[in-house]
Amino acid sequence: MDLSTSYLGLPLRNPVIASASPLSADLGGIRRLEDCGAAAVVLPSLFEEQLRREQALAERMIDIGADSSPETGSYFPAVSDPRSGAAAYLDLIARARAAVDIPVIASLNGSTLSGWIDTATQIEQAGASAIELNIYRIASGPTVKIGDPVAECIALVKAVRAKTRLPLAVKLHPYYSAFGAFAESLDDAGADGLVLFNRLYQPDIDLASLCWNNDITLSAPNEIRLGLLWISLLGTRLPRASIAANTGVDKVDEIIKYLLAGADAVMVASVLLRKGPEHLKTLLAELETWLNRRGFGSVSAIKGLMKHQAAGAEAQERGDYISGLLSYRGKR
Numbered sequence: 001m002d003l004s005t006s007y008l009g010l011p012l013r014n015p016v017i018a019s020a021s022p023l024s025a026d027l028g029g030i031r032r033l034e035d036c037g038a039a040a041v042v043l044p045s046l047f048e049e050q051l052r053r054e055q056a057l058a059e060r061m062i063d064i065g066a067d068s069s070p071e072t073g074s075y076f077p078a079v080s081d082p083r084s085g086a087a088a089y090l091d092l093i094a095r096a097r098a099a100v101d102i103p104v105i106a107s108l109n110g111s112t113l114s115g116w117i118d119t120a121t122q123i124e125q126a127g128a129s130a131i132e133l134n135i136y137r138i139a140s141g142p143t144v145k146i147g148d149p150v151a152e153c154i155a156l157v158k159a160v161r162a163k164t165r166l167p168l169a170v171k172l173h174p175y176y177s178a179f180g181a182f183a184e185s186l187d188d189a190g191a192d193g194l195v196l197f198n199r200l201y202q203p204d205i206d207l208a209s210l211c212w213n214n215d216i217t218l219s220a221p222n223e224i225r226l227g228l229l230w231i232s233l234l235g236t237r238l239p240r241a242s243i244a245a246n247t248g249v250d251k252v253d254e255i256i257k258y259l260l261a262g263a264d265a266v267m268v269a270s271v272l273l274r275k276g277p278e279h280l281k282t283l284l285a286e287l288e289t290w291l292n293r294r295g296f297g298s299v300s301a302i303k304g305l306m307k308h309q310a311a312g313a314e315a316q317e318r319g320d321y322i323s324g325l326l327s328y329r330g331k332r
Contacts (some may be wrong), residue, residue, distance in 0.1 A: 001288045002298035005039075007242050007265040008130050008167035008193045010103045012039035014284055015259060015299055019246060019267035020044045020107050020134075023277060027095050033272075034100045036280040041102060042267065045109035045134050046089045048116065086119060093126040103129035105169070109136055116156070120164045130167035133160065136198060150182050154189050161190030169244065171195035174226055183234050186241070193242040194234075195267065196227050218270035224248035228261045235262030235307040252286035262304040 003014035018038040023029045025044050033041050089106070096104045106128040108116060116133075123131055133156070139149040153170070161168055168190065174197045176182050183194060199219060206213045227245050234243060245258035246267040255266045272279060287299075296302050 001291060002300070003284065003288065005264055005299050005303070007040070007244055008105075008169055009242075010040065010129060010167060012103070012265060014039045014287075015263070015265045016255065016280060016283060016287075017042065017105075017244065017265050017267045018272065018277070018280070019269040020132075021269040021273055023269075023272055027092065027099055029277075030096050030100055030104070032277050033280070034102050036277040037284045038277075038280055039102060039265070040105060040129070041096075041100075042105045042107055042132055043089070043092065043096075045107040046086065046119065047109045086122065090122055090126040093123060093128045097127040097129070105130045105132050107132040107134050107171075109134040117159055117163045120160050120166075124164045124166050128166060130169060130192075131160070131164065132169040132171055132195060133157065134171045134198065136173065136200075138200065146177075150176055150185070153182075154185050157186055157189040157191050167192040169193040169195055171198050171246070173198045173200050174230065175200065179230060180233060180237060183230075183241075184237055187238045191241050193244060193264075194238075195244045195246050196230055196234075197247055199223070199247055218273060219247045219249075220270075221248050221250045221254055224254050224257065228257060231258065231263050232261040232307040235304050252283050252290060255283060255287060256290060256302070259299060259303050260306040262307040264303070 005012050005015045007015075007017070014037065016038060017040045018024055018033040020042045021044065023033060024041045030041050093104060093106055104127075106123045106126075108119060108123075108131060120131055135153055135156070137149060153172075157168070157170060170186055170191045170193070172194065186194065201214070201216060204213045204215075205211075224245075224247065227247060231243055231245060242264040243262065244265045244267050245261075245263040248254055249258075249266060249268045250271050255268075258266045268280075268283070271283075291297070291299070291302070294302075
């Protein structure tokens with residue numbers, strides 16, 4: 001059985017990538033993920049706010065989104081470990097690349113140019129296999145104009161692309177208008193891949209303490225549907241960029257569905273945090289069993305079988321929406 005695929009131009013032995021999580025934060029965890037079958041590993045994000053604090057930047061944010069979030073550094077927790085930050089991150093990249101045979105993908109998280117370009121260059125020099133730009137921003141400011149967040153993301157990708165030869169992935173949340181056109185613009189800007197989707201962590205209110213509760217909840221299988229939709233729609237529209245599915249994987253079913261929709265690879269984190277890295281072995285064994293039972297000889301044989309055709313996709317989606325509403329009867 002051939003489980004191989006490619007992502008960002010990188011050959012992978014199977015389509016399952018260990019996404020950024022505490023499991024990939026140290027060399028021992030990275031080795032364990034490889035031993036359990038991960039085809040690649042994404043390191044936890046290096047946050048722009050960490051770089052600003054570490055470098056004691058006094059000047060205002062420059063160029064892209066200069067005033068988008070200058071106050072966020074004050075909300076970011078202080079770094080208590082002197083070994084943390086860019087130096088430790090670069091060291092982890094170098095040691096991981098020397099220790100494992102699978103691709104090691106670095107992750108940068110932010111929304112502006114400060115620190116990003118220089119850090120991307122340093123990441124390349126440290127030996128990373130690729131860079132994932134984790135663009136996490138809620139554009140809620142009263143001065144933000146419609147279209148600004150999209151334009152800033154595209155400019156950011158172009159700027160980083162101009163400074164590194166590494167494969168470049170862009171991890172996004174789905175809450176952008178005209179997402180299909182946005183994805184195509186990122187492809188044109190030089191993105192080698194898209195990760196769909198990042199989750200916006202939405203706070204709750206604790207009624208006992210009357211405080212905001214920002215606890216992290218792990219993803220669940222019912223969260224895959226938006227990703228399935230957009231992956232299936234974009235599969236015929238991106239001439240260059242590959243697509244990695246992210247969010248909601250609990251069983252092999254979600255991996256198979258993402259592949260059928262057109263994903264080149266599937267990222268997992270929550271299920272590994274619940275069940276441990278060894279669960280990768282189960283997922284891969286069950287994927288191979290499913291392919292065998294269905295008479296498929298490879299992962300590539302099922303990739304994109306269920307994707308939407310570019311022509312008439314919007315009309316088809318509206319038809320499915322109307323049909324679903326009209327056919328639903330509810331509990332009687």
